Amino acid sequence: MTSTDAGAARTARPTRQRRAVAECLRRFDDFRSAQEIHDLLRQGGDNVGLSTVYRTLQAMADADEVDVLRAEDGEARYRRCSDTHHHHLVCRGCGHTVEVEGPAVERWATKVAEEHGFAEVSHTLEIFGHCPDCA
Amino acid sequence: MTSTDAGAARTARPTRQRRAVAECLRRFDDFRSAQEIHDLLRQGGDNVGLSTVYRTLQAMADADEVDVLRAEDGEARYRRCSDTHHHHLVCRGCGHTVEVEGPAVERWATKVAEEHGFAEVSHTLEIFGHCPDCA
DNA sequence: GCACCTTTTGACAACGGTTCTCATTCCGGC
DNA sequence: GCCGGAATGAGAACCGTTGTCAAAAGGTGC
Numbered sequence: 404m405t406s407t408d409a410g411a412a413r414t415a416r417p418t419r420q421r422r423a424v425a426e427c428l429r430r431f432d433d434f435r436s437a438q439e440i441h442d443l444l445r446q447g448g449d450n451v452g453l454s455t456v457y458r459t460l461q462a463m464a465d466a467d468e469v470d471v472l473r474a475e476d477g478e479a480r481y482r483r484c485s486d487t488h489h490h491h492l493v494c495r496g497c498g499h500t501v502e503v504e505g506p507a508v509e510r511w512a513t514k515v516a517e518e519h520g521f522a523e524v525s526h527t528l529e530i531f532g533h534c535p536d537c538a
Numbered sequence: 539m540t541s542t543d544a545g546a547a548r549t550a551r552p553t554r555q556r557r558a559v560a561e562c563l564r565r566f567d568d569f570r571s572a573q574e575i576h577d578l579l580r581q582g583g584d585n586v587g588l589s590t591v592y593r594t595l596q597a598m599a600d601a602d603e604v605d606v607l608r609a610e611d612g613e614a615r616y617r618r619c620s621d622t623h624h625h626h627l628v629c630r631g632c633g634h635t636v637e638v639e640g641p642a643v644e645r646w647a648t649k650v651a652e653e654h655g656f657a658e659v660s661h662t663l664e665i666f667g668h669c670p671d672c673a
Numbered sequence: 674g675c676a677c678c679t680t681t682t683g684a685c686a687a688c689g690g691t692t693c694t695c696a697t698t699c700c701g702g703c
Numbered sequence: 704g705c706c707g708g709a710a711t712g713a714g715a716a717c718c719g720t721t722g723t724c725a726a727a728a729g730g731t732g733c
Contacts, residue, residue: 521667532656
């Protein structure tokens with residue numbers, strides 16, 4: 404927001420805390436809540452404030468570096484993600500997550516929206532079930 | 539859950555409050571938060587406690603009489619719904635909602651889950667955009 | 674290395690939606 | 704009318720999240 408500012412959030416400094424959060428996310432492939440991540444960091448010796456964890460995750464979500472999923476109770480859960488558009492197949496038991504793609508579904512969603520005259524369309528799609536280990 | 543119990547939640551008495559909530563939902567076709575419904579009832583002269591509104595909506599959701607959608611901030615929003623499986627096309631501007639069906643999508647979700655060995659599959663799918671009036 | 678300026682951090686308070694508690698009220702049957 | 708259990712509601716409690724603000728840390732130019 405200051406003088407020599409090129410990109411969008413160029414004001415993002417690579418601090419110890421931010422690196423720690425990113426590193427922590429890299430270690431899992433399932434969704435974790437902000438508080439879980441906070442605890443995990445604590446346990447690992449990285450002392451990062453809860454506010455900072457929330458702020459960092461939010462920033463990463465805005466930058467599409469993590470996926471956000473709302474648990475049934477409304478709690479936000481985060482997970483590192485690939486940069487292509489995708490959806491999730493999530494195990495209700497252990498949380499194990501698989502990224503899936505469905506070009507046909509994307510087209511269908513767009514088509515349906517257009518038929519009703521909707522513009523600037525986006526969508527959410529998640530599949531839940533019990534993975535082989537939890538069944 | 540008591541003695542002569544036929545259906546699921548037969549312990550549901552048709553009280554004034556429950557009728558009022560159901561009636562209120564019938565008047566809209568877009569998603570409303572529990573607190574909005576509470577306010578609406580108040581304004582309409584129906585004095586119903588907030589706890590009761592929450593309880594009633596929860597019960598109706600369990601009975602699949604209403605759809606629940608989590609807003610981005612995690613707030614739960616409710617809407618009366620048809621009894622067939624469907625998804626929603628929701629306007630980000632005014633909240634106007636259209637129920638849509640996509641048999642192909644259902645099949646795709648099931649197939650993807652099966653390919654990964656997942657069982658007891660369910661899914662969520664919502665489409666967002668700006669309706670003709672809000673575009 | 675050393676100021677200087679800004680961003681970032683973190684302990685804590687505040688917020689807001691939701692759930693819990695429990696005394697009181699209501700419903701339905703006898 | 705009376706009884707017993709379900710339902711209600713006012714308020715407290717809960718809990719995830721966001722705001723506050725003084726202190727600490729990066730980055731830059733010297």
